[in-house]
Amino acid sequence: MIGDIEIRGLGVIDEAALPLGAGFTAITGETGAGKTMIVTALGLLLGGRAPAGAVRNGAPKAVVEGRWLVDPAGDVAALVADAGGDVEPVGDGSTAELLVTRQISGTDGRSRAWLGGASVPAGQLAELGERLVVVHGQSDQLRLRGERAQRAALDAYGGDATERLRDRVGEAWRRARETREAADELRAALDARQAEAAELRTLIAAIEPVEPKPGEDAELVARIERVANREELRAAVAEAHALLRGTDEVAERPRPSAEGLLRDARTSIERGVRRDDLLEPLGRALDDIVFAIDDLAIRLSGYLDDIDVEGVGELDALGERLETLNGLMRLAGPTLDDVIRRYGEAGTRLLELDGDDERVVDLERVAEEAQDALEQAAAELTAARTAAATELSARVSEELAHLAMPDALLVVDVADAGSIGAEGADRVSFLLRPHPGASPAPISKAASGGELSRVMLALEVVLAAANPVPTLVFDEVDAGVGGAAAIEIGRRLRRLARTSQVVVVTHLAQVAAFATNHVRIEKANDGEVTTSSIRRLDDDERAVEITRLLSGLATSDTGRAHAAELLALAAEEPAAR
Template structure:
């Protein structure tokens, strides 16, 4: 419920804090006192259009904060959860308007878009006036309200789940059909590619090995020439190995006389001779292994170029060719198995569609039964509200299959006729200003427990009526206030007397400026206010007596 409204520098209000309680709160005051400013301020906090004219003259900006107390399980909190806005003990919607008309919006002091503020406001407060009404006038809300009135929430949820399951498989079937159609169109190409890659038979790491072979074959003559020169240096004349052996023999003959000084020299030269011999053997073997056959080079290049040409053709790296062949084969297998998989999807889709239709049609039948109860309940409320010639009806029309959706197979709308024999039509288009507010009141009384909006505001719902009709309006507002918080701006003493709480809006001059104020009334002050509403500016004894009668009758 709305707990507090704080207004700063809005039109005729300089600084004002208004506390609200649960039940029926009536706001009264003379014409022009500022009741509309209060509603405009509340609308601003709820995301209504900002206007520079709202900022009090001479001020740079104005602001409005609306603080709410909500139960922890109220559906509104889901809006904050979806926006990652932290919950707090209370909820505060705030709007700041600059003198140039620009505005900023906040929820729990976190900056938000005006669109989000408006969404939040619509979930918290519903304002009904003669010319500005929302909520029930929007046909989008009618289906949910009808389901809530008939306790059909679980079946509506089942219908939504069944529709989504059906549509998910339908999308899968359509995607499978498109993929299979494309695969069939590419089947001949795929078979050709698989055959081509099978013949090519690319191997893992083959490109790198072929490139290395090609490099060796291209430089074979240079390798042979260099190795031959090295061999000549090692073996020309007597050769390094022979010279080392001769040197060893000379040293070995005198080794005993050297008293061990030559042992390490002899050992080192002996190893050098051995390594030299091994080196010459390895050099000869490497020389013999050099391939100088140009046909071998041609074969290697032909293979390497074939692999690279295939990679370019398919726009992949050579290393990916083995896997590419596997992918092509998998696509071919999918073509062959596609008919079976597609048939299974079609059967599943048909079954899910049938299940949705059964659930939706059962829900539709229960909605029609619920609609009859709702229509009777609302029509019973119309006569006491001086709308006896009017008719309320819930219209339920079958949708074409193409228009079925997760809410079912029906189009649901609340419609009225204001005169006997006149055709039904949308409430907002058929009802006049005064009738509209009373229609909303009748609907709200019946749908109070089905609608999650915790605070309702009625602006002069009693306009143009009096006597028994005004008393009936007051009675129904009081009845409605047993389920939700109700704020009503009224000029009717019968409605004013019904309030659980009474606020009076007044206007006075303060330091040369006109300022609007709002304050709660005591029991004695309330009697005077009801008397003023009965008799006008001059309050008579009879008016006070009538006021007492009205207040005591509640």
């Protein structure tokens, strides 16, 4: 709630403090004293635009500072912290103080705002203000003006059962949307996925019969190189073999062999060993070389035997195999390893794609079930809203009868929205039939300024228990009302103050008498400048002010007796439960 508001340089107010606090505060004063400046000041603190001429003549700036008492662990404190501001704990720490400041320059009209000590855009004050204060005035935005707010108010009035149904509809709507989007997405992609499956089958059909092996292409190139150069290889190896073994005796040019030379060397060493034992190791070393040469010659001979019989008719087959692998690498390469990898991936992916038809059917079934559940939940919510709307219409219409609108009828219309959304399938409208024979119309259009405030008061009174707001401000809620109707307005404002802080700008004694806190706007004129100030009234001063409001004469004995009677009547209405 609002603790107090300090105002400097705003309109006719030079410097003043408005003490508020809990309960019902009535603000009265003479015409032109600046009562509406209080609502203007509050509007600035809530992020509203400064009206033309807001800064007092001669003042460099207008400054409005509001002190709120908030829950230090609540949403408001969290919003302030997000903006970089702070709330200050008071007392035992269960309550915190929040300072909100707005400044308007007198030279260029520029505005600055602070929230909990942090400089913020004025729009951020508006976001916070929606959680703190609702202003009902002839030119102000109304809390229950929009369809969304009216639907939320009806749901709150319907109680926990209706709100649980709304939450259930929201969950069902999200479930139905998600499953439908998934089914539609899968179905829309089905053609593309079927084309992908066909390509994968073609790829598998090309690779599977070939059965390529890792590194096979390199092995084929090497094998082809060997077979294609078989004669050259055979001649080279035969030459090497001849050098090791020597040529046979019938050759034209017999040549000594490496093996024979080494054996001769071994024979020479053996002769030397008879004279010197130190030559024995050298002889054994020559033996090893002779054995190695002999083994190498045998292996070369075997190579020659193989090359004479292999490769006959093989070259064409090898070339065809390599060309087949090259074709696969062009199709799914660039390397043979890539071909083999893609073959394995294609099989796995094809299993996934082949299951799409079944998945579409399953998703369609789930989506239909989710839609059925949504429609069922929405129908139950519509029934609950319709029942609550009937009751709310009757109770608000009854309140209007006590507020000098005996022929007015509030119609809470629950109509088919044409589709189901997260909030259900209903369009909720608060309509007013101001008198018999008139067609119900939106409350902001069907009521005059004074009537509109009374309609909103009736709604707030009925909704108070289900949909409370921390602070409610009514500007001229009693316009065009007097007598018994004015007393009923005062009584209902006092009842409303049991659940919310209520601030009312009024000119009627019957309304002000029911307040638990009474402040007066007083003006003074030195012949050149009019200045207003704010003062909280004690019991005696309050009786004088009620007398003035009744008769226009603060010292009228008749008016004072009537004022005492009004105050006694108001005292019978409990201020709080």
